[in-house]
Amino acid sequence: MKRQKSEQSPNISRTAVATAVAAALTAPAVGAQDNDPLVIDEVIVTATKRESSVQDLAVAVTAIDGGQIADLQLINVLDLDKAVPGLKIRYVGSDPSIIVRGAGAAGTNDIAVPIYVDGIYRPKNGQALASNLDLERIEVLRGPQGTLFGRNTFGGLVHYITKKPSMEAFDYGVSGTFGDYSLQKFQGFVNVPMGDMFALRVSASDTQRDPLIENDYNKRAGLRDEDNTYARAQLRFEPTDAFNATLTATWWEDTSNGNGDFAGVLLGIPVNSAGLTDGIDGTLQPRAGRLPGDEDVRWPAAGGRSWAGTFGVDASASTNPDPHKISIDLEPVRDVSETSINLNANYDFGAATLTVNYAQFDYSERRLADSDYSPNATQFGIDNPVIPDPAFGPGVNTENYFGWCFFGPSCGIAAGVRHQSKAHQADVNLNSNGDGPLQWTLGYFLFDDSDVGDNVYEFVWAHIDSDTSSPYHMSWAHWLSQSNGGTRSTAIYGQAEYSFTDRTRATLGLRRSTDKRNSFTKYIDYGYNVHGFAAGYADAHLEDPGSRFDDWPTFVETPSSPGAKGSKDNTDYKVAIQHDLTDNAMLYGSISTGYIAGGIEGGSSGSQNLTAPNEVESIEVGIKSTLLDGTMRLNVAAYNNDYEGLSTSSFEACGSTICAVSVVSGSMTATGLEVELDWIATDALRIRAGLALQDAELDKFGRSVLNRVFRDGGDQVSLAGGATTEAECDERCSQVYVLDGQKARFSPDWTLSVDASYRFELGDAGTITPGVFIYSSADYKTTNIPYFFTKQDSYTTYDLRATWESANHPFAVRAFMLNAGDELVQIGSDQFSQGRVIADFNNPRTWGLTLSYNF
Numbered sequence: 001m002k003r004q005k006s007e008q009s010p011n012i013s014r015t016a017v018a019t020a021v022a023a024a025l026t027a028p029a030v031g032a033q034d035n036d037p038l039v040i041d042e043v044i045v046t047a048t049k050r051e052s053s054v055q056d057l058a059v060a061v062t063a064i065d066g067g068q069i070a071d072l073q074l075i076n077v078l079d080l081d082k083a084v085p086g087l088k089i090r091y092v093g094s095d096p097s098i099i100v101r102g103a104g105a106a107g108t109n110d111i112a113v114p115i116y117v118d119g120i121y122r123p124k125n126g127q128a129l130a131s132n133l134d135l136e137r138i139e140v141l142r143g144p145q146g147t148l149f150g151r152n153t154f155g156g157l158v159h160y161i162t163k164k165p166s167m168e169a170f171d172y173g174v175s176g177t178f179g180d181y182s183l184q185k186f187q188g189f190v191n192v193p194m195g196d197m198f199a200l201r202v203s204a205s206d207t208q209r210d211p212l213i214e215n216d217y218n219k220r221a222g223l224r225d226e227d228n229t230y231a232r233a234q235l236r237f238e239p240t241d242a243f244n245a246t247l248t249a250t251w252w253e254d255t256s257n258g259n260g261d262f263a264g265v266l267l268g269i270p271v272n273s274a275g276l277t278d279g280i281d282g283t284l285q286p287r288a289g290r291l292p293g294d295e296d297v298r299w300p301a302a303g304g305r306s307w308a309g310t311f312g313v314d315a316s317a318s319t320n321p322d323p324h325k326i327s328i329d330l331e332p333v334r335d336v337s338e339t340s341i342n343l344n345a346n347y348d349f350g351a352a353t354l355t356v357n358y359a360q361f362d363y364s365e366r367r368l369a370d371s372d373y374s375p376n377a378t379q380f381g382i383d384n385p386v387i388p389d390p391a392f393g394p395g396v397n398t399e400n401y402f403g404w405c406f407f408g409p410s411c412g413i414a415a416g417v418r419h420q421s422k423a424h425q426a427d428v429n430l431n432s433n434g435d436g437p438l439q440w441t442l443g444y445f446l447f448d449d450s451d452v453g454d455n456v457y458e459f460v461w462a463h464i465d466s467d468t469s470s471p472y473h474m475s476w477a478h479w480l481s482q483s484n485g486g487t488r489s490t491a492i493y494g495q496a497e498y499s500f501t502d503r504t505r506a507t508l509g510l511r512r513s514t515d516k517r518n519s520f521t522k523y524i525d526y527g528y529n530v531h532g533f534a535a536g537y538a539d540a541h542l543e544d545p546g547s548r549f550d551d552w553p554t555f556v557e558t559p560s561s562p563g564a565k566g567s568k569d570n571t572d573y574k575v576a577i578q579h580d581l582t583d584n585a586m587l588y589g590s591i592s593t594g595y596i597a598g599g600i601e602g603g604s605s606g607s608q609n610l611t612a613p614n615e616v617e618s619i620e621v622g623i624k625s626t627l628l629d630g631t632m633r634l635n636v637a638a639y640n641n642d643y644e645g646l647s648t649s650s651f652e653a654c655g656s657t658i659c660a661v662s663v664v665s666g667s668m669t670a671t672g673l674e675v676e677l678d679w680i681a682t683d684a685l686r687i688r689a690g691l692a693l694q695d696a697e698l699d700k701f702g703r704s705v706l707n708r709v710f711r712d713g714g715d716q717v718s719l720a721g722g723a724t725t726e727a728e729c730d731e732r733c734s735q736v737y738v739l740d741g742q743k744a745r746f747s748p749d750w751t752l753s754v755d756a757s758y759r760f761e762l763g764d765a766g767t768i769t770p771g772v773f774i775y776s777s778a779d780y781k782t783t784n785i786p787y788f789f790t791k792q793d794s795y796t797t798y799d800l801r802a803t804w805e806s807a808n809h810p811f812a813v814r815a816f817m818l819n820a821g822d823e824l825v826q827i828g829s830d831q832f833s834q835g836r837v838i839a840d841f842n843n844p845r846t847w848g849l850t851l852s853y854n855f
Helices: 014-026 066-071 077-082 125-129 378-383 398-406
Strands: 061-065 088-092 095-099 115-117 120-122 135-142 156-162 171-179 183-194 198-209 226-237 243-254 265-271 283-285 333-348 352-370 412-432 438-448 455-464 474-476 481-484 487-499 504-524 564-582 585-596 600-602 607-610 614-627 632-654 657-680 685-700 702-705 716-718 734-738 750-758 767-777 795-805 811-818 826-831 837-841 846-853
Touching: 061 066, 066 135, 077 088, 077 095, 077 125, 077 767, 095 125, 120 352, 120 412, 125 333, 125 352, 504 585, 504 600, 564 600
Parallel strands: 088 826, 115 156, 564 607, 632 702
Antiparallel strands: 061 135, 088 095, 115 120, 135 156, 171 183, 171 846, 183 198, 198 226, 226 243, 243 333, 265 283, 265 837, 333 352, 352 412, 412 438, 412 455, 438 487, 455 474, 455 481, 481 504, 487 504, 504 564, 564 585, 585 614, 600 607, 614 632, 632 657, 657 685, 685 750, 702 734, 716 734, 750 767, 767 795, 795 811, 811 846, 826 837
């Protein structure tokens, strides 16, 4: 049944926008006395690749300075939604995804809202988990930014700007943070001038913490712990006023257990009144295992996995009712690291400044986690000591192996990924100088991760003898493959701003991009001439098993490993006009486009083209104002984003039912209003607030869930596995969901944040500043398919803090409590075979104390 458009979506009209703009314009410019020294600091950003006041830019930008990063405890990208109205983070497994103005909510080929560090694009989600260390600020730009920035700024970007070396004076700072769950975090920097031309700045951090998601079966196997180290060294060379260059080397590593390979917490299995697994109209049963009587059924109607045991009989078959506790035996394996080199050079010719920004990085990620979500096989071996362990290795009797392991709880299941990303990139631009009416930027951009071995992705799955007291023994699945290939992206771009009068300016930007993609596939080395879906794999070549029983599988090229490539050009533009209504208020409007290159078309025709790109056209109208004698900054932006070419499912007639085909024809519309306020109300009281209203709707969109995770609850069934009618379908068919008119995931109708602090003067004893941060959100869902278990009700969280600073400011003590009300919020969800539902939630209440000197 086709579902109707949600009736709860807000209608954000032109009237609402006009009202907000009028309110900002007519706010009284009084409230502080003429002799009041209070004035809000000007915020300088580089959102247009030149230093500008954020109030002068015809684009919505949120700038977060170092003090705000510390006050709000913005540890990494997962905390950004606190400071950026309308931004949401989907965090499932180890890969966070940023969602802004609907971008990232559905069907994109690459990251929709990427991370940049000092102007350098990071292509992988996992790279966003690096610590926020020694930062000058974070700039969040909303809407497509393709005319000036590099790749995939489809919905905006998050730009981290680090603190740079200074030749002024020797300087250093340190801090230590201690808290619950055995938190220990140490950070520091040192700045060393080296004569008149050189300066060195070194920053480092190390963090250790016990798991926030506790494992009551294997204490070592909890999730969301911390074990990471970060180091950055920057050498600045400035021989003249006209030339400077900064060489930056960064290394970080994370060997914590992480957040699981998929979502971390098993919720149960949804079953409807007819006894069928059903994600739409079911009710969660607190189990992962089978119901009694279904132990030997290949595809039970009520779902559940045999390797988790029998519900009501085996304790391993039940879920843990505490969303911050799990019961698994396999200790996760996780190793994430990145090494990068960045050279930034600037030369001022007088009329223009040439900037060259070049970088290379090597990012690797390997993780393996418990995929049966139960304490088996360890617990099964304890409960059944007379049954021999399943045998692994060459010469094994396969009937015994598959009899004990595949169809029963004597073996555990492990799944994971290995990711390798090597890339180099360059951004060269020429920026005009001077105060004339025309300001311009010309540039060239290159990103390349297309060489062999640059971009490798493996998804792995294995039966595992997961006895926690001994080394693991693996038996990898026969169907594993390794994806290879990458992208060479080049672009020329330009943007010009012309001032018609002292108050009226226009901006025109243009970018021409070329994306060349390539790909090929390797298959698991499963013995002599046995790769991929080989017939008789269970009995094949046990005397020469390849990497079947290795600690990690290897992959080889075969005749069935064809390569493919494709190329396509694209042009993006931006047009904006802005007018200073007064000396303290600016009105602007813009229209801009963005895109993400399509995937390789390939196919039997041997096409060398890419599929249609993901595209967006964005219209934004806003006002930026400084009010109340310079003590308040109030910015308002309204937008309408039309997304086209999203990856979706198309449904074709197949006999009496349908077949699902992946196509690039989905569409979505996001409309909204964002308000940001920063107000120094008195010399002691400061209030920051953010409001986002949003209506993000899937116009034309469908999903086909492979392997028929749920037996009921979809709109139709897509045939597969040789079935010619729905009655013949088994788990190889797919469940079809038509989502036209549905709200997009992670798109609450509204969010509101308020941060307030009040400084008490203590004379020679310094100051103490308590603060509270409140975040409130309307309800939303964490998947586009409206599964009942993905709905997050409206909620409010609050953080508390108090900071003491010594009179001369080098010493500080900050106490904090995050999620003080211990509110439970779903931040992601997924579904597994046989109807199992998994999810991730926010952190529980945590607290800590930071001691710092000049940091």
